[in-house]
């Protein structure tokens with residue numbers, strides 16, 4: 001069964017604590033927090049202060065996805081804010097190895113993220129040092145986009161590398177995930193599913209978490 005990471009990008013910001021408690025009690029393993037800088041992606045969302053405010057109100061694993069150009073500079077602030085996992089996009093830095101080192105040295109789990117147009121080849125040299133790989137299943141920047149099935153082969157490729165090399169990183173998927181699209185990703189080796197609009201856009205978010213889990217039993 002896949003782990004579920006609701007994305008609070010699609011939550012009700014005025015009632016955030018309620019929306020976090022809801023998915024926590026509803027069995028979600030991670031809370032996915034999308035950080036957008038208006039440069040790497042067109043949108044602007046939250047900063048480190050936001051993560052810091054959430055930290056004391058939940059014990060959920062805070063899974064922070066940085067869609068930020070040159071993330072090295074801002075990493076210490078997210079480490080201090082209490083993130084449990086920090087993901088950096090390989091396309092956003094010339095120094096992906098250094099960025100991952102900063103995260104790990106801060107005692108936080110390190111994740112590398114690849115866009116739909118980025119091959120697995122790009123991240124092979126850092127796979128030995130990551131706790132999680134995020135395969136974007138839409139182009140980053142917005143919630144509510146359509147899942148891109150051409151990304152599934154990359155999940156399978158990463159899963160093969162895991163087996164061949166004896167690595168045990170999680171493989172996360174993000175974008176357009178629902179109880180249908182998750183199935184082939186899970187079969188290919190995905191272990192964590194981010195879901196924003198599918199969960200928080202529903203009248204019953206917990207039923208949607210369960211639907212993703214039921215689809216991957």
Ligand code: DX5
Pocket residue numbers: 007009010032034065138139140141142143144145174175176177194195196197198
């Ligand atoms: C997209 C973000 C996603 C987003 C997913 O750039 O990285 O985490 O919240 O939203 P849905 O699940 O609606 O595609």
Ligand code: ZN
Pocket residue numbers: 007032033034065174194
């Ligand atoms: Zn995300």
